[in-house]
Amino acid sequence: MRTTRTFTLLAAAAVLGVLLASPATAVDHNNIDAGRPLSFDDAEAIAFRERALEFGVSLSAPRGGAAGLGLKAEYLVGFALNSHLSVDVDASLGGRAGSDATGADLDEVGVGVFHNFNREYGGTPAFAVRGDVLFPVGGAGGTEYRLRGIASKAARQYDRWHLNLDAVFAPGAGDEEREFRPGAVLGYSTPLGYPTRFDRTGLAEVALQTSEEKGEGPVVSLGLGLRQQVTVRSVLDVGLRSDLAGGERDDIRLIAGYATAF
Amino acid sequence: MNAILPGVTAVLAAGFGLGFGLARPAAAAPQTASPRAGHGQAKKRAAAAARVLPPVPAKLPGWMDNKNKNHIFYKRGRYNYDIYNIKPLAYDLNAVAVGHAMAYEDLVTGKAATLDTKTYARIDRVLKNPPRLMPDEAAISPTFGRRFGVLEQVFDWTHVLHAQTVDVLASNRLSAEEKDAEIERLWRYYFDSVPYAITPLPMNMAFLDGQPYSGAFRAKYPKVNGLFWGYHWLQGVMYDALYNKTLGQQKAVYAVLGKRYHETELRRTDRPFMPMFAEVSPTFSARFPHIANAFDNLHMLHDMVNDILASEWMTERQKDEQVKRAIWLVSAEAHRGEKPGASKGAGGAHDHRFMAGMPGMGMMKGSTPELMYMEGMGWMSMADCHHCSMPLPDGKDAWKASTVTADGWTMRVRCALCARDMSSETQGDAILTVATEDPRRPLVLLSDEQGNLKTDMTGAVFLEAEASHAGCSEWSQAFTSRAAFDAFVKANPEYKSARALTLAQWSERHGKKPDTYFKPKGPVENPYADGKREAKSE
Numbered sequence: 001m002r003t004t005r006t007f008t009l010l011a012a013a014a015v016l017g018v019l020l021a022s023p024a025t026a027v028d029h030n031n032i033d034a035g036r037p038l039s040f041d042d043a044e045a046i047a048f049r050e051r052a053l054e055f056g057v058s059l060s061a062p063r064g065g066a067a068g069l070g071l072k073a074e075y076l077v078g079f080a081l082n083s084h085l086s087v088d089v090d091a092s093l094g095g096r097a098g099s100d101a102t103g104a105d106l107d108e109v110g111v112g113v114f115h116n117f118n119r120e121y122g123g124t125p126a127f128a129v130r131g132d133v134l135f136p137v138g139g140a141g142g143t144e145y146r147l148r149g150i151a152s153k154a155a156r157q158y159d160r161w162h163l164n165l166d167a168v169f170a171p172g173a174g175d176e177e178r179e180f181r182p183g184a185v186l187g188y189s190t191p192l193g194y195p196t197r198f199d200r201t202g203l204a205e206v207a208l209q210t211s212e213e214k215g216e217g218p219v220v221s222l223g224l225g226l227r228q229q230v231t232v233r234s235v236l237d238v239g240l241r242s243d244l245a246g247g248e249r250d251d252i253r254l255i256a257g258y259a260t261a262f
Numbered sequence: 263m264n265a266i267l268p269g270v271t272a273v274l275a276a277g278f279g280l281g282f283g284l285a286r287p288a289a290a291a292p293q294t295a296s297p298r299a300g301h302g303q304a305k306k307r308a309a310a311a312a313r314v315l316p317p318v319p320a321k322l323p324g325w326m327d328n329k330n331k332n333h334i335f336y337k338r339g340r341y342n343y344d345i346y347n348i349k350p351l352a353y354d355l356n357a358v359a360v361g362h363a364m365a366y367e368d369l370v371t372g373k374a375a376t377l378d379t380k381t382y383a384r385i386d387r388v389l390k391n392p393p394r395l396m397p398d399e400a401a402i403s404p405t406f407g408r409r410f411g412v413l414e415q416v417f418d419w420t421h422v423l424h425a426q427t428v429d430v431l432a433s434n435r436l437s438a439e440e441k442d443a444e445i446e447r448l449w450r451y452y453f454d455s456v457p458y459a460i461t462p463l464p465m466n467m468a469f470l471d472g473q474p475y476s477g478a479f480r481a482k483y484p485k486v487n488g489l490f491w492g493y494h495w496l497q498g499v500m501y502d503a504l505y506n507k508t509l510g511q512q513k514a515v516y517a518v519l520g521k522r523y524h525e526t527e528l529r530r531t532d533r534p535f536m537p538m539f540a541e542v543s544p545t546f547s548a549r550f551p552h553i554a555n556a557f558d559n560l561h562m563l564h565d566m567v568n569d570i571l572a573s574e575w576m577t578e579r580q581k582d583e584q585v586k587r588a589i590w591l592v593s594a595e596a597h598r599g600e601k602p603g604a605s606k607g608a609g610g611a612h613d614h615r616f617m618a619g620m621p622g623m624g625m626m627k628g629s630t631p632e633l634m635y636m637e638g639m640g641w642m643s644m645a646d647c648h649h650c651s652m653p654l655p656d657g658k659d660a661w662k663a664s665t666v667t668a669d670g671w672t673m674r675v676r677c678a679l680c681a682r683d684m685s686s687e688t689q690g691d692a693i694l695t696v697a698t699e700d701p702r703r704p705l706v707l708l709s710d711e712q713g714n715l716k717t718d719m720t721g722a723v724f725l726e727a728e729a730s731h732a733g734c735s736e737w738s739q740a741f742t743s744r745a746a747f748d749a750f751v752k753a754n755p756e757y758k759s760a761r762a763l764t765l766a767q768w769s770e771r772h773g774k775k776p777d778t779y780f781k782p783k784g785p786v787e788n789p790y791a792d793g794k795r796e797a798k799s800e
Contacts (some may be wrong), residue, residue, distance in 0.1 A: 030401045050335035082331050119331040121408050154404060195384050198397035229395050232343045
């Protein structure tokens with residue numbers, strides 16, 4: 001009951017946030033944050049003194065389970081040059097991969113810090129690192145710690161590769177669960193419509209994540225996405241991901257989101 | 263903190279190296295692509311030796327070699343993006359960002375040979391179909407950004423100042439006084455937030471444009487250079503177009519200026535020099551000289567970089583070094599402790615004298631402190647009325663000057679009559695901004711090609727009791743209303759027999775040739791004559 005109310009409040013806050021932020025919204029379609037809409041980050045932090053709100057909704061069809069809805073809200077603040085902090089909340093309703101639960105649950109609250117070490121110059125990629133602490137709030141599981149190394153580099157002239165290497169530590173994992181889960185995502189971004197339009201970026205990724213459950217094989221997934229600048233300060237995104245292999249997987253996941261800076 | 267970053271970067275580079283095929287030296291690719299590159303480099307070295315390049319100063323500050331992104335958010339304010347109140351101007355400015363970035367990207371990716379053809383055509387298409395949202399220049403010129411990252415920081419941050427000051431002026435949520443105060447706060451935010459702010463001091467433009475590479479870009483790519491200078495014209499003229507005007511007036515004024523921009527200013531290839539801020543927005547330049555100077559210095563940095571990149575006789579390394587030197591020359595840090603009006607060696611990098619009567623404009627080629635040469639206008643004093651040669655009001659009374667915008671320039675004049683008669687002597691549309699009794703409510707008059715005047719201030723009336731122009735700012739005035747006129751006459755009984763002229767009555771008049779007028783004579787006929795190309799425009 002309590003989680004249902006929380007879920008409803010989170011959804012309402014997300015919608016309200018979108019409505020309130022729309023008229024005064026400078027995130028940029030070129031700057032890519034994990035979840036918006038795919039799972040990789042580019043190596044650029046948001047601007048110093050920038051604040052951003054990001055909202056996402058996902059509709060997923062877990063293999064062998066009921067369809068489910070995911071909701072994510074994230075607040076980012078550029079607290080120093082080339083660095084930002086983030087706080088995010090994730091919730092689920094209905095079926096989800098790797099769980100039998102189907103109710104409305106507030107899954108976790110995450111707190112993260114992102115730092116970009118350098119811009120891309122010459123042949124040297126831009127490098128960044130982000131660290132997140134994920135606190136479970138739905139009752140299941142323990143606190144997890146994620147460290148992500150990020151490199152972004154030009155592929156040809158306008159398109160870029162983004163390599164994310166993850167290390168997730170779950171010291172409170174159960175007997176059947178892994179305490180350390182490495183992962184990797186190779187992302188790709190390219191402007192769409194150039195040289196006549198300059199407001200759209202296409203994304204693709206291939207990801208390899210270790211399953212939480214011991215004995216389960218790694219989850220391999222593919223994703224395609226689009227980021228569209230809709231106002232001077234806001235971006236809409238849509239994405240489609242599919243897990244091709246692995247036990248805890250979604251056959252298909254549709255993602256839509258909105259990000260605004262202020 | 264930053265000291266450890268190169269080490270961290272190196273470790274990460276090693277970690278990610280496999281995936282990205284790293285360790286290619288930054289400047290290696292374009293230089294070694296051709297088997298004849300070695301020979302070409304030798305020829306360039308020989309050519310460079312023939313023209314001695316000024317050295318890059320030793321011990322430059324660390325920020326000049328920074329490898330960070332350093333993206334800073336703009337100052338928050340309720341006025342942000344209010345430029346979209348005047349959509350045609352907002353869209354034109356969006357297209358300017360694309361045009362600059364496309365040209366820079368092509369210059370550093372082996373497409374320089376077709377800059378005035380293919381690149382020009384691509385830019386032109388965008389100028390005619392401007393983006394509705396401001397594009398990210400860095401995404402359009404990624405190769406340029408990877409090579410000239412610090413330059414990109416300087417450009418971007420100063421462009422933010424450009425954008426925000428214009429947003430303030432276009433806002434209908436701020437009073438005129440609030441706008442002036444916020445523009446000063448924006449300047450402080452710009453200047454205090456980064457080490458790479460551009461100097462607000464007037465710079466000697468003849469010096470900056472007198473480098474061994476100067477003029478290369480305009481000679482080689484006249485059409486694209488024309489576009490660049492057209493952008494600079496727009497980025498200058500818009501300030502007086504918006505300053506102290508209502509939103510309705512701003513829209514009406516930009517309808518005239520936008521037409522001029524697209525039809526003429528963007529296509530001009532006959533300018534001897536880039537448009538200076540005070541030549542097109544003298545009122546704003548007099549009110550905010552530090553900002554006008556910073557924008558002129560920014561635009562000059564653009565020109566210097568263009569010329570460096572267009573100088574094939576330089577090696578790539580020399581180009582990189584000269585770009586760095588150009589940044590340093592116009593940086594605030596290079597001139598710390600120096601004052602406007604002062605000069606450590608006239609005609610050099612630390613010559614901060616300005617034109618008499620115009621603190622927002624550095625010394626121009628061939629100019630004396632009193633006189634400057636302006637294409638199409640000849641020699642002139644910026645301290646005097648361009649119609650009657652009498653001194654213009656200055657200091658706290660500077661608002662009492664009126665302006666005439668026509669034929670691509672904006673001139674300050676001393677009285678309403680001078681504005682009207684000067685306008686009537688020009689061809690094409692004109693914009694007259696005539697001072698009234700209210701410093702914040704000038705009378706805006708639009709003149710069509712036939713000289714018909716119209717205004718949205720329907721109650722405006724005029725005093726015109728023509729006498730010697732020694733006193734024209736008294737006997738020729740505009741008032742926002744009949745009541746204001748009557749109040750003036752009551753306080754100045756010598757005008758008790760004067761009629762309050764309506765716009766229709768006043769616009770039918772034409773004064774005598776000012777008895778005080780004289781044509782200034784400069785030290786030479788035309789200081790730009792040596793580098794002047796055949797006049798033409800498309």
